[in-house]
Amino acid sequence: MPTRQSPDDDALVRHLMDTTGLAEAEVRRVIGDVLAFHAEPVEAYVRRRHLHLQTYGAKNAEIFPTLAAELTTRVVAAPRLTTRQLRRIIYG
Template identity: 45%
Template sequence: MVPERLKEHLGRTYGISEPVIQQIWDDLLAYHQQSPEEYIRHRHLELQDQGLKNDQIYHILRKEMRQRLFPGPELTVRQVRRIIYG
């Protein structure tokens, strides 16, 4: 449930409805509740769909993991590869 004050602020500031605010809130929570492994697997597929090669992707994922709101552990390229491929 979206905190009432935040809901009011977003509605006033951006003119969006309560259902839209709730949907945004749910999406944000789902994004930030992903485990590092879930995030890496999901993001790997997104980056592949953009045409990037694994060597590029591994370094992007390592950087993104350090920049997350709740960063995961510092991972090596090998650890990233193992998360993706087992």
């Protein structure tokens, strides 16, 4: 997955190289991995997490509040979604 790069990335790359001892190529790969992780669309995240929580026995009554809380902590905050909106993402 291509990553977005900006001029500020060079400062971040230098900072991480200085503080971690990683080589530039390793730092750029880690930054790309982090950006790709956080670029997951809200709908994909909700579907993935719902399935994961359901797999471990959670029921919708606990899953939907958990998802709503998790979405508020994402780096790029997702909009607040109601239980109904979350249900529609899962079941259409």
